[in-house]
Amino acid sequence: MNNYFKVENQRLVRLYDSEKLWVEPWGENSFRVRATHMEAMQNEDWALLPPEDIEADIRIYEEKAVIKNGKISAEITNGGKITFFNSKGEILLEEFVRKRDKRDDVKEFKSALNIEAREFKPILGGDYQLTLRFESHPNEKIFGMGQYQQSNLDLKNCTLELAHRNSQSTVPFALSSLGYGFLWNNPAIGKVAFSKNITEWFVQSTKQLDFWITSGDTPAEIEKQYAKATGTVPMMPDYAMGFWQCKLRYQTQEELLNVAREYKRRNLPISVIVIDYFHWTNQGDWKFDLDYWPDPDGMIQELKEMGIELMISIWPTVDKTSENYEEMLQKGLLVRTDRGIRTTMDFLGNTVFFDATNPDARKYVWEKAKKNYYDKGTNLFWLDEAEPEYSIYDFDNYRYHKGPNVQVGNIYPAMYAKTFFDGMKEEGHEGIINLVRSAWAGSQRYGALVWSGDIDSSFKSLRNQFSIGLNMGLAGIPWWTTDIGGFHGGYPDDPSFRECIVRWFQFGAFCSVFRLHGDREPHSEPLGTSGGGLRDSGADNEVWSYGEEAYNIFKKYMTIRENLRPYITKLMVEAHQDGTPPMRPLFYDFPKDKEAWDIEDTYMFGPDILVAPIFYEGERSRKLYLPEGQVWKDVNTHKTYEGGQFIECSAPLESIPVFLREGSELSVNLFEE
Secondary structure: OOOOEEEEOOEEEEEEOOEEEEEEEOOOOEEEEEEEOOOOOOOOOOOOOOOOOOOOEEEEOOOEEEEEEOOEEEEEEOOOOEEEEOOOOOEEEEEOOEEOOOOOOOOOOEOOOOEOOEEEEEOOOOOEEEEEEEEOOOOOOEEEEEEOOOOOOOOOOOEEEEOOEOOEEEEEEEEEOOOEEEEEOOOOOEEEEEOOOEEEEEEEEEOEEEEEEEEOOOHHHHHHHHHHHHOOOOOOOHHHHOEEEOOOOOOOHHHHHHHHHHHHHOOOOOOEEEEOOOOEOOOOOOOEOOOOOOOHHHHHHHHHHOOOEEEEEEOOEEEOOOOOHHHHHHOOOEOEEOOOOOOOEEOOOEEEEEOOOOHHHHHHHHHHHHHHOHHHOOOEEEEOOOOOOOOOOOHHHEEEOOEEHHHHHHHHHHHHHHHHHHHHHHOOOOOOOEEEOOOOOOHHHHOEEEEOOOOEOOHHHHHHHHHHHHHHHHOOOOOEEOOEOOOEOOOOOOHHHHHHHHHHHHHHOOOOOEEEOOEOOOOEOOOOOOHHHOOOEOOOOOOOOOOHHHHHHHHHHHHHHHHOHHHHHHHHHHHHHHOOOOEEEHHHHOOOOHHHHHOOOOEEEOOOEEEOOOOOOOOOEEEEEEOOOOEEEEOOOOOEEEOOEEEEEEOOOOOOOEEEEOOOOOOHHHHOO
């Protein structure tokens, strides 16, 4: 008889000393693992959705217990070590344990190091610091995890902060080349190190360990199971698949309308135009400043008649002079500080973020936005500052309705997206999509379209966006975009920057959302000293702002994007149904091609289009790899090539290398202006 284990409701339970450990089936070929030293296990599901009832095969032996669910099994020794196996009996993931154990019934490797796999370090008078350790496989490749401003697609040997910052979003799902997916289902602040000798997950403060693991024969199978466990995006509305025009910032209603009219006069395809921040009377009022936007209803109506949707910028900041501040303070709807003055962001005013983890705060903010924007016909919101962007990232100083930031802080952007998703859904709105500057696991089910934040306007930054976009898709966020041209800087008359934005625009045409934005130089002056006149504006950022050569290239890729709309619609159906990312590394579609796992500069846009962006100034040709087992056609030259080889490809300024898979229904004619 084994006294360490018992079975409860298809759950394998291990009890030893103060630790309770649960391993249970949670979706097809998947387990959820939880452990705690508290009195009881928390019931919070965080990123996970409730699973379907699955009957696991659980067996308890003299020296261990084994639980099996489809293609995955977990073995737990009497000493508590967990090892996960695939359907072939091969190790997927194994806890790192180095300790002595004098118990006769614990038959494990003995070590004087005395290191536990699951280390709960008590915080005096409170909860626990937590470290989870796994053995490291030297040849493993790891992808996903969200967006970090670096050029590494393979995250093996990287250390990542588990925290949000402007341009950084932690979405802690890792896809392994060994055939598993791993979700760190804990929104606490921490870090993960995918080191050569060990993998360590660490958080500063928590009540329990919580992770989800799945096994699959292909990356696509793993992604599908992950999407089923955490949710998928809604079906993207048709208009969102076209071109989005944005800049920092249109200062008046007439300026914005004139830009929209000029796009129509030039017969250029445009789907969305954006009103950026400080169009409002005050941060936290959530309404138009009528001095600069005198007729929002008429403006929105004119845009709709032109076939253009309007996106409105929303900030979660509430200025202490806002008409809503005192009421929100009294009702407990604002983020709190544990020390110091209650100002969480100092930007053109002393502001405090609304507490998106509080359902009452979410309802309050939506009701303001509904009255002042949605009811006027605005169906698209830009949820900026979503991390939130604290002026000082002292995560231990902020406290939410849900708990201290160090324990729950990473859930904030998901709850911010949920604020508007729930409100619009209650109004009967379908195809909800809102642009958000940050995300956590599960954000996708709230219609989150994530962009990569306030990034530098440079080729180096462009290279980072390539890896970010692919890893975000693999982390379960299929709707992703970037500021074409970058955000910080860039002079429209500078030949070097013109080349950079041309190459960025070409890449952007093959992203999930095709969106031009940026804070161009030089700036204009503010129009006033309060409200919508308080903030200055960047230089022009329309497609005709960069000279005739760039304009003609932009038109070409806008036309290509329009031609591909039926194809993109199919990609969005797959994202909605199965969580399939429209942008993905070559190995996603060609997992048996070993070379494809090493390619970090070329990607698939859906199953049929291979895209090879240009990432370096002055580059007019590049080497690229074509996956094996296929024949590929160059859309620029119409030449065909057998897959399984590297080729040198021409890349004049007016085009980037793009190839069609033979057998595709797409025609090279779609890529001509």
